[in-house]
Amino acid sequence: MHIPDGLLDPITTVVLWIVTIIFMIIGFKKIGKTFEEEDSEKLIPYIGVLAATLFAFQFVNYPVPGGTSGHLVGGTLVGVILGPWAAVIVIFMILVVQSLFGDGGITAIGANTFNMGVICGILGFYIVKAIILVLNKTNMEKEKKVTIATAIGSYIAILLAAFMAGVEVGIGGAIPMEIIIPAMIFWHIFIGIGEAVISALIVYFIYKVKPEFITTEEILGVITNDQV
Amino acid sequence: MTKFESNKWPILTIVIIIVVLMIMLTVGFTIGILSEDPDGLERALIDARGETWLESLPSPWVPILGWIESDYIAGIIGILLSVVLMVAIFYLIAYIKKNKE
Numbered sequence: 001m002h003i004p005d006g007l008l009d010p011i012t013t014v015v016l017w018i019v020t021i022i023f024m025i026i027g028f029k030k031i032g033k034t035f036e037e038e039d040s041e042k043l044i045p046y047i048g049v050l051a052a053t054l055f056a057f058q059f060v061n062y063p064v065p066g067g068t069s070g071h072l073v074g075g076t077l078v079g080v081i082l083g084p085w086a087a088v089i090v091i092f093m094i095l096v097v098q099s100l101f102g103d104g105g106i107t108a109i110g111a112n113t114f115n116m117g118v119i120c121g122i123l124g125f126y127i128v129k130a131i132i133l134v135l136n137k138t139n140m141e142k143e144k145k146v147t148i149a150t151a152i153g154s155y156i157a158i159l160l161a162a163f164m165a166g167v168e169v170g171i172g173g174a175i176p177m178e179i180i181i182p183a184m185i186f187w188h189i190f191i192g193i194g195e196a197v198i199s200a201l202i203v204y205f206i207y208k209v210k211p212e213f214i215t216t217e218e219i220l221g222v223i224t225n226d227q228v
Numbered sequence: 229m230t231k232f233e234s235n236k237w238p239i240l241t242i243v244i245i246i247v248v249l250m251i252m253l254t255v256g257f258t259i260g261i262l263s264e265d266p267d268g269l270e271r272a273l274i275d276a277r278g279e280t281w282l283e284s285l286p287s288p289w290v291p292i293l294g295w296i297e298s299d300y301i302a303g304i305i306g307i308l309l310s311v312v313l314m315v316a317i318f319y320l321i322a323y324i325k326k327n328k329e
Contacts (some may be wrong), residue, residue, distance in 0.1 A: 045315070062261065100292055
């Protein structure tokens, strides 16, 4: 999913940088507000833990049939844990560190943040929220609702991000859109399963050991059984 | 000391994550649950234009840590850099917010 340098045309590169910067500015403001309501001294070390977890998981590639591999992107996962706006900032910082190792292009950080942070993080979060609204009609425990919604939301978000990455590369002209978009969707149909499973397991694990670390229950609209 | 005490669990968790990553890398590649194959985008690009073309894409940037070939060292440095950067940026946001008030 990490777009390297040299694939995007200058206009796409600049436009996606601008879009990413706008989302980052909004993200900074929204996070500032969260810190007013929550104890930032307590929250920030756990954001560090999340960064470590995400980097570690992005580092390990699991095999996908057909000589391909996949790794966790984690945008939707961060969105569910910290909120959609924090996801853009977290993914941006992870991408900056990865670019130091040559994973993803430096000029493409804007596009990569747009795909993995904005689409997976923000859009993925609202897909999760929509699924939770449906699951609220069932008698399921809240952690199961969030876990299932995270799995489905992550999967859909990965496919959307793969589609967008295909569009961006296609606009660049290096590979025709009619080739790159179906190819991206095809491979991410398999890769997305890993994303869904890993994201769901991490959310479920957090619910079991430190449920207060999921700071978005209210925004997600999760209704507990006793509220029904 | 108080700072360490209050952040004991996050620090311990990061150490555990590093250890688990190292074990995963060692065991994972040996038993085949991890893969060095190209990821989805790389696969799509290689299928369309070939591996040589992908490797020859122009970049204005020489990755400053690209010389690290060991996955283990790259993993540890990457995790630590991510944590430091992330904590620094979020402390900065909290600091700016506090100063504004």
